[in-house]
Amino acid sequence: MTSVPARAWPAPSRGTPDEDVEWQGFELPGLVRIRLVGADRGQTAVVAGQLGLEPRPLSGDADITIRFVERLSLAEPVRYVGLDAGYAGDAFLVLRGRHKQRARVQVPLDAVGGACEITCERGVSAVPLLLAIVNLTVLGKGSLPVHGSAFRHRGRGVLVTGWAKGGKTEALLGFAAHGAEYVGDEWIYLDADRMRGIPEPIRLWDWHLQQMPSCWGKLPRSRRASLLALRRSSALLSWVGILGRRAARWTDRAVALVDSQRYAHVSPRDLFGAACGGEAPLDQVFLMTTRAGGPVTVGPADPDEVAERMAISIEEERAPLVSFYRRFRFAFPDRRNPLLERAAEIERERLRQFLRGKECGVVSHAYPPSISDIYAALRPVVEREGQVRPEPHWSTHTR
Numbered sequence: 001m002t003s004v005p006a007r008a009w010p011a012p013s014r015g016t017p018d019e020d021v022e023w024q025g026f027e028l029p030g031l032v033r034i035r036l037v038g039a040d041r042g043q044t045a046v047v048a049g050q051l052g053l054e055p056r057p058l059s060g061d062a063d064i065t066i067r068f069v070e071r072l073s074l075a076e077p078v079r080y081v082g083l084d085a086g087y088a089g090d091a092f093l094v095l096r097g098r099h100k101q102r103a104r105v106q107v108p109l110d111a112v113g114g115a116c117e118i119t120c121e122r123g124v125s126a127v128p129l130l131l132a133i134v135n136l137t138v139l140g141k142g143s144l145p146v147h148g149s150a151f152r153h154r155g156r157g158v159l160v161t162g163w164a165k166g167g168k169t170e171a172l173l174g175f176a177a178h179g180a181e182y183v184g185d186e187w188i189y190l191d192a193d194r195m196r197g198i199p200e201p202i203r204l205w206d207w208h209l210q211q212m213p214s215c216w217g218k219l220p221r222s223r224r225a226s227l228l229a230l231r232r233s234s235a236l237l238s239w240v241g242i243l244g245r246r247a248a249r250w251t252d253r254a255v256a257l258v259d260s261q262r263y264a265h266v267s268p269r270d271l272f273g274a275a276c277g278g279e280a281p282l283d284q285v286f287l288m289t290t291r292a293g294g295p296v297t298v299g300p301a302d303p304d305e306v307a308e309r310m311a312i313s314i315e316e317e318r319a320p321l322v323s324f325y326r327r328f329r330f331a332f333p334d335r336r337n338p339l340l341e342r343a344a345e346i347e348r349e350r351l352r353q354f355l356r357g358k359e360c361g362v363v364s365h366a367y368p369p370s371i372s373d374i375y376a377a378l379r380p381v382v383e384r385e386g387q388v389r390p391e392p393h394w395s396t397h398t399r
Contacts, residue, residue, distance in 0.1 A: 025058040026051055028198060031189055032137050035062035043068050043122065050130050052200035052267065063137050065117040066130075072104055072121055079331075085324060087331035094128040094324060101125055107133075109328040112321075113140040113339035131200075132321040135187065140339050144190040144350045146310055147317045150183035150197055150280060151175050153382050157280030159188060159195060160363075161310050162288035164317075167369045169202065171288065173212060174375030175382075182272040183280045190354050196279045199268040206231060206262035211371045218271060223264045234258045284382060285360045290367040296377040301362040307351035315344050 024044065025035040034051075035058055036044060044055050047066065075089030084096035097103035105128050106119040113136040120127060135145035148161035149172040158180075160171040169185055176182055184197015206227055209216050216224065237251045237258065286298075287306050325340055339346075361381060365374060 023058050023062070024055045025062060026053045026055055027058065028053070028134075028138075028189070028196070031141065031143060031196070032064065032134055033058060033062045034064045034066065034134070036066050036068070038068040039066070040068075043120075043124075046125065047127060047130070049201065050126055051134075052198050061115070063115060063141075064133060065115075066127060067117060067119045068122055069119060070122055072106055072119060081327040081330055085327040085331075087328075090332070092328045092331055097124050097126050097128050103128060107324070109325050109340070110332070110335040110337045112136055112337060129321050129324065131187065132318060135318075136321070136340060136343065138189055139343060139346060142191075144347065144354060145314070146188050146190055146351075147186070147313050148188050148310075149185045150188045150195050151180040152183060152280040153178075153180040156283045156382060157183070157195060158382055159190075159282060159285045160288060161285065161306075161313065163313055165367070166290055167288040167363065167365055167367075167374060170208070170369045170371045171286070171363075171374050171378060173208065173215075174371045174378075176272055177212065177214070177371075178375065178379075181280070182268050183278060185268070190282060190350075192354055193282055194279060195282045199278070201265035201267055202271065203263050204266055207368055208371070209264075215266070215271060218266060219264050227262060227264065230258055230262045234262070282354065282358065285355060285358055286378065287360070287362045289362060289364045290369070291364055293366045294364075296363065296365040296370070296373045298361055298363050298377050298381055301360045303355040303358055303360045304352060306360045306362075307348065307355050310351055311344065311348045314347055318343065 023035045023037065024039065025033065026047065027033050034047070036047065036055070039047070048055060072091070072093075074091060078086040078088045078093060080086045080095075084094065084100075086093045086095055091106050092109055094105045094107050095103060097105070101124075103124045104121040105124060107129065108116055108118075111117075112133050116133070118127065118130075118133070138145050146159070146161060147164075148159055149168040150157065150159045151172055152158070153175050158175070160168045162168055172180075172182070172185055182197075182199075183195060184199070185202050186200060187198065189196045204215060209219075209227070219227075234255055237255045240251050285303075285306055287301055287309060322340070325337065329336070363374070363378065365377075
């Protein structure tokens with residue numbers, strides 16, 4: 001994930017925890033305040049890159065405190081729960097970070113969702129579970145994190161949701177190319193009638209860039225060069241595989257490995273510039289689904305059904321946090337997190353409440369999707385004025 005370029009951020013003022021002093025940190029206005037303690041420019045850039053937010057001075061209390069230290073002070077030797085977690089005394093440790101890199105991070109999983117402090121040894125490439133912890137904190141404060149993309153088009157706020165690789169980002173890119181304002185991608189935060197996003201980096205695959213050449217020039221020159229090299233390597237390996245079955249056995253695996261690296265993380269500000277609204281009304285919700293082939297189709301959907309599918313998608317995205325929580329419970333059977341254990345139930349209740357009376361639709365398309373076809377199919381529905389619930393015959397498609 002790309003990081004926000006490091007700057008000479010001011011160091012936090014020194015004082016006792018009870019003093020109302022300024023600290024460097026991050027804020028999702030009205031949602032979550034994150035304070036950094038002991039962070040240098042490198043650690044600040046790491047967290048900034050994960051959130052897509054710029055650091056700012058904070059005063060008063062924070063919901064999440066991230067403290068950076070040279071070495072964790074542990075009362076006992078570490079006992080392991082699998083290869084990527086452990087515990088010592090009353091401390092629970094996450095021992096692997098992004099891309100399975102070694103880390104030593106103390107995370108009090110029984111406190112996550114309320115005020116909590118995460119302690120990281122310096123050198124981590126990312127704070128493990130950070131967005132999942134932010135999302136649970138948002139849930140605990142009465143809002144709702146949902147897995148999706150959102151934009152404002154001609155004054156209407158549109159939320160696009162679904163399973164991973166279901167076409168959410170493609171819908172956002174298609175409308176943004178025609179003037180829509182970016183609200184968010186990956187995680188959107190809902191209240192009763194509003195939705196907000198954070199400008200975390202967007203993952204653009206090479207096939208996205210081939211469909212949208214205007215985005216290509218917004219990548220750093222070094223990344224464009226590496227993507228071109230990966231593109232040529234994939235084509236060469238595929239050609240070698242055609243020569244015979246024996247060669248195909250290893251070339252198929254090699255092509256899959258190369259293709260898994262053909263992407264770039266890009267800041268929404270670099271992609272969309274001033275068209276980053278960050279907030280919009282919640283007017284329409286579209287559930288994206290994929291199939292083997294055929295045209296893009298759009299039809300009406302029951303809000304309760306959409307809410308149930310969205311809830312399951314959110315559970316899937318929370319799975320890594322839940323996996324670590326099980327290991328935490330193994331280490332400390334007497335310590336629990338009631339909010340985390342009830343998260344799925346709370347999400348279902350709020351989804352049904354927030355989607356009640358909203359115009360909901362289901363979009364079906366082939367994978368990989370055509371960005372222009374998704375836009376062409378959705379545009380008439382998004383721009384249509386009329387009653388909240390569409391008629392049963394409402395559908396549109398592209399050739």
